[in-house]
Amino acid sequence: MALTEIDRNLLKRCVAREPGAWKDFVDRFMGLFTHVIHHTAHARSVRISQEDIDDLCAEVFVRLLADDFAVLRRFQGRSSLATYLTVIARRIVVREMSQRRFAEAMGHVNARMASLDQAHVNSNEQQR
Numbered sequence: 001m002a003l004t005e006i007d008r009n010l011l012k013r014c015v016a017r018e019p020g021a022w023k024d025f026v027d028r029f030m031g032l033f034t035h036v037i038h039h040t041a042h043a044r045s046v047r048i049s050q051e052d053i054d055d056l057c058a059e060v061f062v063r064l065l066a067d068d069f070a071v072l073r074r075f076q077g078r079s080s081l082a083t084y085l086t087v088i089a090r091r092i093v094v095r096e097m098s099q100r101r102f103a104e105a106m107g108h109v110n111a112r113m114a115s116l117d118q119a120h121v122n123s124n125e126q127q128r
Helices: 005-015 021-043 050-073 081-127
Strands: none
Touching: 005 021, 005 050, 005 081, 021 050, 021 081, 050 081
16 A cells, blocks of 8 residues: 555654644554554563553654654655554564563562572571
8 A cells, every 4th residue: 555645744744843743643643553562462472551552652652753753754655654654663562572571581580689699698697
């Protein structure tokens, strides 16, 4: 599917920073990003809360805003804007989920190591 005139104008308005353009963009694609988050979490067997969904959606929007809309400026119109944004959002969400999973694992390891260290200290004190 090709780029629609509505999306072409919306994209042009956002990049030109026209008043109300970003709000219109958010209103148009919020549901798409929420769907991408749910689908990605389901596909990766990751349980997510509403807070996680809000955080991930905010991260997608932050990345779209980064470097003066660099992601939107790179859009070449070879597909629909929704298709392009779906791919972008999925990549962001997968990266964020992977980083969070890694951080949780490291936090668990650090907490476990701290408790093991404390147990080791306690056992040394008892041996004295």
